[in-house]
Each structure stands twice: as structure tokens, then as C-alpha cells.
Amino acid sequence: MSSQWILKEEIDEILDCYDQANLKIATIGSHSALQISKGARDENFKSLAICSEAVSWFYEQFDFIDEVISVRNYKDILKKRFQEELIQDNCILIPHGSFVEYVGAEAILTKLKVPCFGNRITLEWESDREKEMSWFEEARIKVPKVFKKPEEIDRLAIVKFFGAKGGKGYFLVRNKDEFYEMKKFIKKANSYLIQEYVIGTRFYPHYFYSKILDRLELLGMDIRYESNVDALGRIPPRISRSLELRESYSITGNIPVVARESLLPKILEIGYNLLNASRKLFSFGIIGPFCIEMICTEHLELVCFEISSRIVAGTNFYMDGSPYSSLYFDEPMSCGRRICREINLALSSGRLKEVIF
Numbered sequence: 582m583s584s585q586w587i588l589k590e591e592i593d594e595i596l597d598c599y600d601q602a603n604l605k606i607a608t609i610g611s612h613s614a615l616q617i618s619k620g621a622r623d624e625n626f627k628s629l630a631i632c633s634e635a636v637s638w639f640y641e642q643f644d645f646i647d648e649v650i651s652v653r654n655y656k657d658i659l660k661k662r663f664q665e666e667l668i669q670d671n672c673i674l675i676p677h678g679s680f681v682e683y684v685g686a687e688a689i690l691t692k693l694k695v696p697c698f699g700n701r702i703t704l705e706w707e708s709d710r711e712k713e714m715s716w717f718e719e720a721r722i723k724v725p726k727v728f729k730k731p732e733e734i735d736r737l738a739i740v741k742f743f744g745a746k747g748g749k750g751y752f753l754v755r756n757k758d759e760f761y762e763m764k765k766f767i768k769k770a771n772s773y774l775i776q777e778y779v780i781g782t783r784f785y786p787h788y789f790y791s792k793i794l795d796r797l798e799l800l801g802m803d804i805r806y807e808s809n810v811d812a813l814g815r816i817p818p819r820i821s822r823s824l825e826l827r828e829s830y831s832i833t834g835n836i837p838v839v840a841r842e843s844l845l846p847k848i849l850e851i852g853y854n855l856l857n858a859s860r861k862l863f864s865f866g867i868i869g870p871f872c873i874e875m876i877c878t879e880h881l882e883l884v885c886f887e888i889s890s891r892i893v894a895g896t897n898f899y900m901d902g903s904p905y906s907s908l909y910f911d912e913p914m915s916c917g918r919r920i921c922r923e924i925n926l927a928l929s930s931g932r933l934k935e936v937i938f
């Protein structure tokens with residue numbers, strides 16, 4: 582990515598002009614916007630949902646959303662005038678998965694001057710697979726083996742496409758011959774990653790690093806509900822063979838899960854390791870929510886393959902809190918509300934700039 586990143590100092594200057602008693606929590610109407618807006622209401626902030634014309638009616642139904650703005654294209658957020666209006670309105674943007682996908686990590690880093698919750702630099706690290714792997718390496722976390730070329734494949738492997746939407750079109754192969762047979766599914770423009778397929782159970786813990794309390798919280802946990810791989814088991818092999826069904830990992834929903842308690846210290850330790858590594862690798866490190874996709878093998882080893890350093894959609898199941906969030910809070914605490922609570926904690930201790938970039 583280019584070097585003309587927006588500097589933290591520029592955002593700080595903008596924040597200096599904000600009326601801090603009247604902050605508004607804003608996000609794009611998709612992904613986890615309901616949870617974020619509800620959390621804003623619970624924490625006594627006004628909220629704004631920026632929606633496509635097609636879905637604004639949906640978000641307008643909810644009383645806890647104070648304002649809905651329709652846009653033709655989500656990239657309109659980047660227009661100078663639009664940004665000025667958001668700044669005028671004392672908006673704090675909450676980036677989520679669709680936000681990053683629609684606006685683009687690079688545009689957020691180089692063009693978006695509206696203050697955002699968290700550390701926007703993390704977006705560059707989560708969206709670049711090589712950087713992500715070096716982050717795992719720095720944290721000394723176990724990751725699946727990567728095969729640099731198809732000829733190296735010596736076990737079950739998953740082929741992932743860069744920029745694929747939520748696992749769409751990924752496939753499994755056992756050797757180079759199967760890879761070349763499946764190659765027809767790889768369009769020229771697609772670059773791909775061949776990674777060892779780890780057999781085990783999935784756990785996608787939702788972490789929240791509170792800069793203000795200097796505490797890493799485990800707020801919840803989910804697994805993804807993926808089509809069609811989660812549907813294939815419902816069709817007997819004698820039929821699926823003749824249908825020539827091919828696996829895909831398109832995310833369609835999320836399923837709640839809890840891990841056996843003896844895994845929790847390991848899961849939290851992995852979170853701490855990634856947090857500490859983030860501070861070594863880039864300025865400010867992780868602030869706020871992040872999620873690590875991991876698989877637990879039959880030997881109870883946790884192997885990590887993906888990190889999202891922002892709110893993930895798997896938190897949507899826990900709009901009223903999760904079994905884990907109740908260990909920290911005596912009230913329903915969604916991840917969206919936790920973000921807004923952090924802003925409140927920062928405001929009351931005069932440390933807003935520490936959680937906003």
C-alpha cells in the first residue's frame with residue numbers, strides 16, 4: 582500500500598474540533614450495524630446508519646437508529662463533502678467487515694479522514710495474507726503449513742482465493758494432480774493460497790482489547806455456517822457423487838459455540854500473543870475487537886489461520902451478551918455495545934484519542 586497514509590495527528594486534530602458531549606456512532610448498514618447501533622443507544626449515543634438505497638427501509642424500522650442516510654455507492658463516504666458532513670456531525674465511524682470490503686482498506690487508510698474507532702493500521706495487516714502470516718509468526722502461533730507450489734502438496738490442502746468473498750469457491754485437494762484437475766475453477770485474475778487443511782473443530786473467539794482498562798476480554802465465540810460445505814453431509818454419497826457437487830465455503834451465517842473450559846487459557850494466551858506481536862509490528866497495535874479463526878485438533882492443539890482486527894459478524898448472535906461477556910459485565914454486553922462503552926470510558930477519563938484513529 583502507498584505511503585500517503587492519513588496520519589494519526591490529522592485525526593487527532595479533527596477530534597479536537599468535535600463536540601465530545603454529542604458524539605454520534607456511525608457505520609454502514611450491513612454486517613453488524615444493528616448490534617453497533619443498539620449498543621450506541623444502550624450507551625447513550627446517537628447513531629447513524631449509512632445504507633444503500635435498497636436497504637435503508639430495513640434500517641429505518643428500528644427505533645434505536647437515530648438517522649439513516651441512503652447512498653448510491655458506499656464509496657460516496659469518501660467524497661469530501663460527505664466526510665465534512667460526518668465530521669460536522671461529530672461522527673465516530675465503526676469499521677466492520679462489509680465496511681472494509683465496500684470502502685476498501687487502502688481507501689480507509691489514505692482517504693477517510695473521519696475518525697474511526699480502533700487502529701485503522703490493523704486493516705492493512707489483516708487484508709494482506711503475507712503480512713498476516715508474519716504477524717502469526719511474530720506471535721509464535723501455530724499455523725497450517727503453506728505449500729508454495731502445487732507440486733509440494735503432500736497432504737489434504739485447501740485452496741483459497743485472494744479477495745474471495747467469505748470463502749466462496751475454495752476447494753480441497755490431496756496432491757498436485759487433483760490441484761491441476763481443479764484448476765479450471767481458478768480464473769486467471771485470481772491469485773491463490775494453498776494451505777494444509779487442518780482436521781478438527783473450529784473456534785472463532787471474539788476478543789476485545791480495552792486500551793482504557795488495559796485488559797484483554799473474551800467476549801464470545803462462534804463458528805461460521807458455510808455453504809455448501811455444511812450442507813454436503815445431508816446428502817448421501819451415492820447421490821452427491823452423481824450430482825458432482827463441489828465444496829465451497831461461502832459464509833451464510835454464524836453458529837454459537839463454547840469451548841471446553843480447559844481450552845480457555847490457551848485461547849486467551851493466543852489473543853495476548855497476537856496483541857503483543859501487533860505492538861511490535863505496527864504503531865499502536867490492536868485496539869478494540871478482533872477475532873482469530875482457529876481449529877482444535879484431536880490432540881487439543883489450536884491451529885490459527887485467519888485474523889480479523891475489527892468487529893466480526895459472528896458477534897451478532899450475542900446482541901444481548903454471551904456466556905463469556907457475562908464473566909466481565911453484570912449487564913448484557915454485545916461487542917457493539919462494548920465498543921461504545923470503551924468510547925464512554927475513554928471520554929470520562931479524557932483519553933478519547935487513545936482509542937480513535
Ligand code: AMP
Pocket residue numbers: 725739741747748751776777778779780783805807830874876886887
Ligand atoms: P477463510 O477465508 O480463511 O476464513 O476460510 C473460510 C473457511 O474455510 C473457514 O471458515 C473454514 O471452514 C475453512 N478453512 C479455511 N482454512 C482452513 C484450514 N487451514 N483448515 C481447515 N479449514 C479451513
